[in-house]
Amino acid sequence: MITAIWETLCEPLWELRNNILARTDNPTVLREQKTLQERLHWFKRFAGQVLAQRHRKLTDFAREEVSSWNRKQCRKRLKTLEIAREIYEIECRQRVRGQRVMTEWLEARLIHDTAD
Numbered sequence: 001m002i003t004a005i006w007e008t009l010c011e012p013l014w015e016l017r018n019n020i021l022a023r024t025d026n027p028t029v030l031r032e033q034k035t036l037q038e039r040l041h042w043f044k045r046f047a048g049q050v051l052a053q054r055h056r057k058l059t060d061f062a063r064e065e066v067s068s069w070n071r072k073q074c075r076k077r078l079k080t081l082e083i084a085r086e087i088y089e090i091e092c093r094q095r096v097r098g099q100r101v102m103t104e105w106l107e108a109r110l111i112h113d114t115a116d
Helices: 002-022 027-045 053-059 063-068 071-096 102-115
Strands: none
Touching: 027 053, 027 063, 027 071, 053 071
16 A cells, blocks of 8 residues: 555655756756856846946856856855946945945055055
């Protein structure tokens, strides 16, 4: 009885789950990969508006290079870019309120130290 239940109910579901997770031609995986790549290209196109100058080097990648990245690599780079964008937004809000930001102090200190 247990074998019959496993073979008719559980095994097909288990196989379906494994195919969804492991197949490279899975439509969901392909759609996610395309979305990640489009988002990375968006960051590259709008880096001047959404990233601080010091973070724009994170978008130094070619379109062909992004196409060769797997989903894990795309997610990792995208997460880094999102964090950099959030940092830039915070700094912009601080400057609008007339506050100095930590990076100004660090940059001034770097210039001072290299001048010596």
